[in-house]
C-alpha cells in the first residue's frame with residue numbers, strides 16, 4: 760500500500776518563501792549540488808518524463824518547485840547549491856532563500872540529498888547533511904548516476920560514503936544511504952519506501968495482521 764507518486768502534479772515555482780503554499784501537511788525536499796540529478800530523480804520517481812525540468816545547463820533550476828501528492832503531501836525540488844558559473848549576487852540570493860526554507864518550513868519532514876556517486880561528500884554536501892540531521896530531519900542520501908559505475912565500484916563508493924558519514928556526523932540514526940540511477944531505476948524502490956514512511960500519518964508500531 761505504498762503511495763502513488765505518479766499522480767504528482769506541479770503546483771508552482773516559488774522565488775521566495777512568501778510564495779509557498781500554506782505551511783501544513785508534509786513536505787520532503789530534494790537537495791544537492793546543481794547537476795546532481797535532482798530533477799531526473801523526481802521524474803523517475805513519478806514516472807513522468809518531464810515533471811521536474813531536467814537540464815543540461817547546470818544551475819538553471821533556481822526556484823523552489825513544489826509538486827502535490829495525495830492528502831496535502833508535497834515533493835519539493837530545491838535550487839541546486841554550489842554552482843560556480845552563476846553570478847555571485849544570484850547565487851547568494853538563492854543560498855539565502857534555500858537556507859530560509861530549510862530553517863523555517865515546519866512541514867518539512869525529510870531531505871533527500873543527491874550526490875553524484877563519482878564526486879560525493881563535497882563540503883556543501885556534508886554541511887547540508889550535518890545541518891539536516893541536527894534539525895531532526897530524516898535524511899536519505901542518494902548516490903546518483905550509479906549507472907556510470909560498475910557493480911564493484913558502486914558498492915565501494917557506497918561503503919566509503921557510509922564510512923565518511925559515520926565519522927563526520929554526530930549520529931546517523933536518521934540517515935539512510937542508497938545508490939540511485941534515474942536511468943535504470945537502481946534505488947527507486949528504496950526511495951519510494953523511504954518516502955512512504957515520511958508521508959505515513961499513523962505509522963503502525965507493531966505487526967498488525969488482518
Ligand SMILES: Nc1nc2c(ncn2[C@@H]2O[C@H](COP(=O)(O)OP(=O)(O)O)[C@@H](O)[C@H]2O)c(=O)[nH]1
Nearest residue numbers: 793794795796797798799813814904940941942
Ligand atoms: N547517466 C545518468 N545521467 C543522469 C542521471 N540523472 C541525471 N543525469 C544527467 O545529469 C544531468 C543533470 O541532471 P538534472 O536532473 O537536471 O540535475 P539537477 O540539476 O540536480 O536537477 C542531466 O544531463 C541528466 O541527464 C542518471 O541516473 N544517470
Ligand SMILES: [Mg+2]
Nearest residue numbers: 797798812820
Ligand atoms: Mg533540476
